Amino acid sequence: MNRLKCLIAPALCFMVFSGAVHAEEQTLHVYNWFDYITPKALEDFKAQNPQTKLVYDIFDTNEALEAKLLTGNSGYDVVVPSNVFLAKQIDAGVFQPLDRSKLPNWNHLDPKLMKLIEANDPGNKFAVPYMYGTILIGFNPAKVKAALGENAPVDSWDLIFNEENVSKLKQCGVTLLDSPADMLPLALQHLGLDPNSSNPKDYVKAEALLMKIRPYIAYFHSSKYMADIANGDICVAVGFSGSFSQAANRAKEAKNGVVVDMRLPKEGAPIWYDMLAIPKGAKNPEAAYAFINYLLQPQVIAPISDFVGYPNPNKDATELVDPAIRNNPNLYPTEAAMATLYTLKPLGRDAERARTRAWTKIKSGI
Incomplete structure (x- = not known):
């Protein structure tokens, strides 16, 4: 439509041109972890924001997300990196700083938790916490008992890293996360070394430990274990805390x-x-703010915690979370347990290289 036609039919021109802009602003691209939100939360957001078309994609490792982000053009408006990866990505200039005036529900966040997160995001400038959790051991009690007897050390990393134990569990299936950033710190800790070690030689020792148990590991994957342990196809998995809550619910539902x-x-x-952040190249940041602010509502985030089995950082949502979740010390750690937990930090180049080399050997088994 040329300028003359616009002079004759200005109302029509407004509809055409504003419609084009409107269409461009419609699509919100979200990239989140596998099985990490309720379908209802997504449907309700779409119902409350009918002008926004939501495209929701999933990943199952931080490494997969980072590979997209570091290209500089991920195509996403909201992404959900874990705190350690977030810190590296902030340094790389991946994210745009948050405009808190567009997040009025920020006041629901727990100040104590926000202070802890400042270790990876100073001043809480770039990201909003979504969920948090731990890495722990999920297991099938009957199968583990059959393999190891009544006194199986299910509350200890000896279940995994002791060759005598894991060799007996091989018959019913043991799996590990497909993530060097998660598995190598556990091996270091088990050896009495710093989980955040910057010494490349320590990763050689961690590699040796994992290579000893490698013959007894069914596979490495960061999401497949959820369905497999719920179906009884494996008996032990190292995984994310809430994933085992989901698996337990699936098994109950399947009877x-x-x-x-x-x-x-x-x-x-x-x-x-796990943090909500807006990449610098986001094409629809306004819709991104609307989505994040929506998730900050206590009545929205509490049912998501119920579904995924993870605690959320919303101080006003805790009482709304199912008591079976919030009172489970394996999901909501006690104060005593919190004293044993540690945050992971980004590694220097040499240590990162050593960790990657170690993981390549461990995965291949060679």
Whole structure:
């Protein structure tokens, strides 16, 4: 439509041109973890924001997300990195700083938790916490008992890292996360070394430990274990805390006779935070703010915690969370357990390189 036609029919021109802009602003691209939100939360957001078309994609490792972000043009408006990866990505200039005036529900966040997160995001400038949790052991009580007897150390990393134990569990299936950033710190901790070690030689020792148990590991994956342990196809998995809550619920719903239990090992474990952030190249930041602010509502985030089995950082939502979740010390750690937990930090180049080399050997088994 040319300028003359616009002079003759200005109302029509307004409809055409404003419609084009409107269409461009319609699509919100969100990239989140596998099985990490309720369908109802997404449907309600779409109902409350009919002008926004929501495209929701999933990933199952931080490494997969980072590979997209570091290209500089991920195509996403909201992404959900874990805190350690977030810190590296902030340094790389991946995210745009938050405009808190567009997040009026920020006041629901727990100040104590926000202070802890400042270790990875100073001043809480770039990200909003979504969920947090730990890495722990999920297991099938009947199968573990059959393999190891009544005194199986299900509350200890010895269940995994002791070759005598894991060799007996091989028959029913043991799996590990497909993530060097999660698995190598656990090996270091088990060896009495700093989980955040910057010494490349320490990763050689961690590699040796994992290579000893490698023959007894069914596979490495960061989401497949959820369905497999719920179906009874494996008996032990190292995984994310809430994933075992989901698996237990799936088994109950399927009425397949499988019981899924979990333990936060007594020696301690990493505690992590998954963060909502807006990439610099986001094409629809206004819709991104609307989505994040929506998730900050206590009545929205509490049912998501119920579904995914993870605690959320919303101080006004805790009492709305199912007591079976909030009173489970393996999901909501006690104060005593919190003292054994540790946050992971970004590694220097040499240590990162050593960790990557170690993981390549561990995965290949060679």
